[in-house]
Amino acid sequence: MQELVGALRSYAWGSRTALAQLCGRPVPSAHPEAELWFGAHPADPARVKDGDGRRSLLDVVSADPVRELGAVADTFGARLPFLLKILAAEEPLSLQAHPSSAQARVGFERENRSGIPVDSPLRNYRDDSHKPELVVALDRFEALAGFRDPHRTVELLRALAVPGLDVYAELLAAQPDSAGLRTLFTTWITLPAAALSTLLPAVLEGCVRYLSGKGPREFSAEVRTALELAEVYPGDAGVLAALLLNRLTLEPGQGLYLDAGNLHAYLHGVGVEIMANSDNVLRGGLTPKHVDVPELLRVLDFEPIDLPVIEPELDPDGGARYRTPAPEFALCRFDLTADAEPIVLADAGPGIVLCTAGTVELSQDGRTLTVECGSAAWISAADSEIKARAVGGAAQLFSACVGREN
Ligand SMILES: [Zn+2]
Numbered sequence: 001m002q003e004l005v006g007a008l009r010s011y012a013w014g015s016r017t018a019l020a021q022l023c024g025r026p027v028p029s030a031h032p033e034a035e036l037w038f039g040a041h042p043a044d045p046a047r048v049k050d051g052d053g054r055r056s057l058l059d060v061v062s063a064d065p066v067r068e069l070g071a072v073a074d075t076f077g078a079r080l081p082f083l084l085k086i087l088a089a090e091e092p093l094s095l096q097a098h099p100s101s102a103q104a105r106v107g108f109e110r111e112n113r114s115g116i117p118v119d120s121p122l123r124n125y126r127d128d129s130h131k132p133e134l135v136v137a138l139d140r141f142e143a144l145a146g147f148r149d150p151h152r153t154v155e156l157l158r159a160l161a162v163p164g165l166d167v168y169a170e171l172l173a174a175q176p177d178s179a180g181l182r183t184l185f186t187t188w189i190t191l192p193a194a195a196l197s198t199l200l201p202a203v204l205e206g207c208v209r210y211l212s213g214k215g216p217r218e219f220s221a222e223v224r225t226a227l228e229l230a231e232v233y234p235g236d237a238g239v240l241a242a243l244l245l246n247r248l249t250l251e252p253g254q255g256l257y258l259d260a261g262n263l264h265a266y267l268h269g270v271g272v273e274i275m276a277n278s279d280n281v282l283r284g285g286l287t288p289k290h291v292d293v294p295e296l297l298r299v300l301d302f303e304p305i306d307l308p309v310i311e312p313e314l315d316p317d318g319g320a321r322y323r324t325p326a327p328e329f330a331l332c333r334f335d336l337t338a339d340a341e342p343i344v345l346a347d348a349g350p351g352i353v354l355c356t357a358g359t360v361e362l363s364q365d366g367r368t369l370t371v372e373c374g375s376a377a378w379i380s381a382a383d384s385e386i387k388a389r390a391v392g393g394a395a396q397l398f399s400a401c402v403g404r405e406n
Helices: 019-023 055-061 066-069 072-076 102-115 150-159 163-174 179-187 193-212 218-232 238-242 292-301
Strands: 002-005 007-009 034-039 045-048 053-056 082-089 095-097 133-137 141-147 245-250 254-256 264-276 282-285 321-323 330-336 343-345 353-365 369-370 376-379 388-403
Touching: 002 369, 007 353, 019 082, 019 264, 045 055, 055 066, 072 264, 082 353, 082 388, 095 102, 095 238, 095 292, 102 292, 133 141, 133 245, 141 179, 150 163, 163 193, 179 193, 179 238, 179 264, 179 292, 193 218, 193 238, 218 238, 238 282, 238 388, 245 254, 245 264, 282 292, 282 376, 330 343, 369 376
Parallel strands: none
Antiparallel strands: 002 045, 002 376, 007 034, 034 082, 045 053, 082 264, 095 264, 095 282, 133 254, 133 264, 141 245, 141 264, 321 330, 330 388, 343 388, 353 369, 353 376, 353 388
């Protein structure tokens, strides 16, 4: 059990207030702060406080994987199989999807053979792993995820009353299934510049007209999102594609699970995110980063889905468990009340305990460790029975470990 200091990542879409506020630093921060990484990812490992010094968690795990990871090393090798983050999106992230394990193995091998350096920005596949991910909202969290029921999308497109959209709405109405969605998405995302420069402004005008119209506006959230995306990424075909996706708002505590092939874009909010320890992202737009539409089309799952929201299940130990099929990770949330008896984190190691509100005191065999909001603790496989209690008021913590049930 050791204190773990997260690695702060600054991206343009980050927030100048959310992470600083959470960690008790002055606001606004000097740079937009997007992510706080708690993991052993080679790109930016968290640091373990070791006496007066600090060591990277990657070094700690690699130096003694049997002690640190225990039986997990037999399944996943000598590395932590997940990455835990706090994410703060002030502006939308790219439109993206992640590959399946089989697609990642083939893609990684192919890019290796063609000699693209593994750290090149042109690289799609930086490793041979899939990247299932789960985000749990800390405040209201807005996202686009998965293709909407095509019948509803046809209604949305017709409601915009844009003559240039008629042909596309009728195309989808004639084939309201995954094949129709594939055709429409592919057409839009590969639209020649000249056609896009006519269609997109007309659609945006339709969006403005729709919002200012009379009567109930059932698609107002979807339409407003399209306008906001166009503001940040003018002329981007991803704005049209966004009209095909489920628009969802997570309330605090709700989760969103994204499996391979699910097209998504986080729009706004603060959340705890856990994912397989991979960097494999296929982008389709809404970003200045590398976009590879043909490869994205290869991995996308066009099957329409309902809102992929995950409600946590109450565990006997008082935790709220987010159940997903991912073998690499499991995530549990604990809301600790002030002055309550300590709870027992029975299976916390190997894993990370992250404090997201208040202050938590961890104890083990008479030893204690105080974890402030925005900080975490590394729990090795050798650490047994950790107890946790809130100090000086209510607190919240997340326990991230490997998905044992799978
Ligand atoms: Zn993603």
